[in-house]
Amino acid sequence: MSELFTPLRIGSLELRNRIAISPMCQYSAEDGLAGDWHFVHYGSRAVGGAGLICLEATAVSPEGRISPKDLGIWSDHQIEPLQRITTFIHGQGSVAAIQLAHAGRKASHSDPGNGDCQLQPSQGGWTTVAPSPIPFAEGESIPQALDTEGIDKVKSDFKLAAVRALKAGFKVIEIHAAHGYLLHQFLSPLSNKRSDAYGGSFENRSRLLMEVVHEVLSVCPDGYPLFVRLSATDWTEGGWDIEETVRLSAQLKEAGVCLIDCSTGGNVPGARIPVAPGYQVHYAARIRKEAGIATGAVGMITNAAQAEEILQQGKADLIFIGRQSLRDPYFPLHAAKESGNEVLYPHQYARAK
Numbered sequence: 428m429s430e431l432f433t434p435l436r437i438g439s440l441e442l443r444n445r446i447a448i449s450p451m452c453q454y455s456a457e458d459g460l461a462g463d464w465h466f467v468h469y470g471s472r473a474v475g476g477a478g479l480i481c482l483e484a485t486a487v488s489p490e491g492r493i494s495p496k497d498l499g500i501w502s503d504h505q506i507e508p509l510q511r512i513t514t515f516i517h518g519q520g521s522v523a524a525i526q527l528a529h530a531g532r533k534a535s536h537s538d539p540g541n542g543d544c545q546l547q548p549s550q551g552g553w554t555t556v557a558p559s560p561i562p563f564a565e566g567e568s569i570p571q572a573l574d575t576e577g578i579d580k581v582k583s584d585f586k587l588a589a590v591r592a593l594k595a596g597f598k599v600i601e602i603h604a605a606h607g608y609l610l611h612q613f614l615s616p617l618s619n620k621r622s623d624a625y626g627g628s629f630e631n632r633s634r635l636l637m638e639v640v641h642e643v644l645s646v647c648p649d650g651y652p653l654f655v656r657l658s659a660t661d662w663t664e665g666g667w668d669i670e671e672t673v674r675l676s677a678q679l680k681e682a683g684v685c686l687i688d689c690s691t692g693g694n695v696p697g698a699r700i701p702v703a704p705g706y707q708v709h710y711a712a713r714i715r716k717e718a719g720i721a722t723g724a725v726g727m728i729t730n731a732a733q734a735e736e737i738l739q740q741g742k743a744d745l746i747f748i749g750r751q752s753l754r755d756p757y758f759p760l761h762a763a764k765e766s767g768n769e770v771l772y773p774h775q776y777a778r779a780k
Contacts, residue, residue, distance in 0.1 A: 430738035431731060432768040435478070435745060437721065438685045439650030440598055442478035442522055442745075445738060446759045449688075449725055449749035450481040450526040450601065450656075452493065454538035459486065459499020461508035469512050472752060473519035474773055476759035479745070480521050482512070484528035484603050487588040488580075490553055491529035491609065494538040495546075500527065500588045506595045513596035519773065524599035526656065527588050527643070529581060531609030532557035532570040532618070558613045559620040564696045578625065578635060581609065586642040593647065600647070601654035602639060606693030610636045611658055614675070615667040615694050633675050637682060644683050654723070655679055656688035659710035662698040669710060676718035686721040687714050688747060702726075705733060712742035723747045731762035 435442045448469075455464040465482075472480050486492040486499045499505055513523040535552040536545050545567045546552025556577060557570035573581065585602070592600055604610035612618040613635045619626050625634050636655070644653060659672045676687050689711035692700050700706075707726035715722040724743035727750075728734055734746040752758050763770035772780045 429731075429735050429766050429768055431735050431746065431766065432763060432770065437599075438652035439648075440522060440652050443520055444476070444478040444759065445745050446477045446734070446762070447479040447524075447723060447745050447747045448472045448477045448481060448752050449747040450483045450603075451749055451753070452483045452497065454494055454496040454540065456496055456498045459489070459492070459497065459501065459505050461498060461505070461512060465498070465508075466512055466515070469523075470515045470519075471756040473516040473521040474776070475752075475757035476763070476770055477521055477748070477752075478759075479524055479599065480516055481524040481526055481599070481601055481747075482509075482597075484526050484530075484608070485588070487527050487529055487584040490534060490556065491531075491584070492534055493530045494536050495551055496538045500525070500591050500595075501584065503591065506591050509592075509595035509597075517596070517598075520771070522598050523596065524601055524654070525592050525595075525597045526601040526603050527585055527592065528603035529584070529609040531555065531612045532561070532563050532567075533607055557609070558618060558625065561618055561620065563607065572621075581635070582638055582642050585639045586646060589643040590646050599652045599654060600643060601656055601688060602636070602643065603656050604636050605656045605658040605688075605690045607658070607695070608693070610639065611667070611694055614671070615661055617661060617663060617666045618694055629671055629674065633678070636675075637678065640679060640682050640684060652685045653683060654686045654688050655684050656690055658691050658693055659689055659707070659714070660691050661694050662692050662700050663695045666695060669713060672710070673714055673717045676714045676720050680718060680720040684720070686723055686745065687711075687718070688723040688725065689714055689743070690725055704729065705737070708737055708742050712740075715741070715743060721745070725749060731765045734762070735766060
């Protein structure tokens with residue numbers, strides 16, 4: 428049995444293999460509600476044999492949506508459609524996770540299929556918020572800097588979203604603190620110019636994320652697996668970097684986080700990112716080694732041999748598959764065959780094995 432198909436225990440949970448479907452926005456919700464597209468999309472990847480399936484960035488508040496088409500979990504009426512998805516995923520032997528998110532200054536945009544541009548109120552957009560009144564890109568509206576009341580609301584929104592996630596049946600929660608969204612905006616000195624308890628020093632810039640982690644864990648059962656997605660670097664001089672990521676990861680472990688989902692970038696438009704197969708894996712390896720916490724590797728991992736090598740070399744504990752799973756929903760079944768591992772096909776598909 429290869430490492431890729433060896434079960435992984437995280438907190439109180441055991442995954443049947445080390446393949447996770449990375450959260451990827453579908454921009455297909457109405458009023459934040461999961462629909463048929465989400466059911467089929469995530470259900471097909473459960474049939475495909477992944478150990479863990481993480482639903483896309485799911486907004487903890489209406490103003491936290493990237494676009495009007497984002498999935499949401501700010502209201503109780505959004506629980507039931509999500510529960511339908513988790514029930515199916517678990518019925519296939521996979522584990523359902525959800526990524527809780529707030530887009531901050533990157534909110535109020537049209538979806539990529541409709542131009543991916545900032546929406547004004549007359550176009551159905553809304554006022555965005557951020558740690559400081561600095562827009563993400565030139566020409567965009569200036570976001571409103573969060574005051575103490577606004578910060579308290581963000582923490583409460585994440586906590587209430589976690590309560591709903593548990594009711595919906597998710598067995599893992601991931602907090603999105605990467606890709607230039609709100610919690611990442613607080614971490615990076617390029618987007619956080621505050622002079623209060625949430626700005627300036629490393630401790631202050633990481634304060635909101637640590638408080639959100641505390642709020643989420645306060646409503647979770649003992650041993651419940653909490654992940655955090657971090658951008659290990661802004662790929663820009665003077666920005667958030669790997670040294671701060673390692674330091675923060677160690678603190679997150681101490682706070683009760685089980686795994687760091689290691690990505691990069693997203694907070695600075697036009698950053699020069701050296702994209703290549705496995706280009707982010709070395710960050711997962713360093714965080715795992717220096718912070719002593721389990722990590723997930725993601726980024727142009729496209730075949731079983733590549734994933735197996737990452738695990739065999741001790742660079743990560745979990746392999747997140749993103750675009751490759753869009754190309755091939757049954758990647759785990761194909762990877763098992765490619766690497767000579769036995770895998771349980773759904774009985775409905777057994778004749779194709």
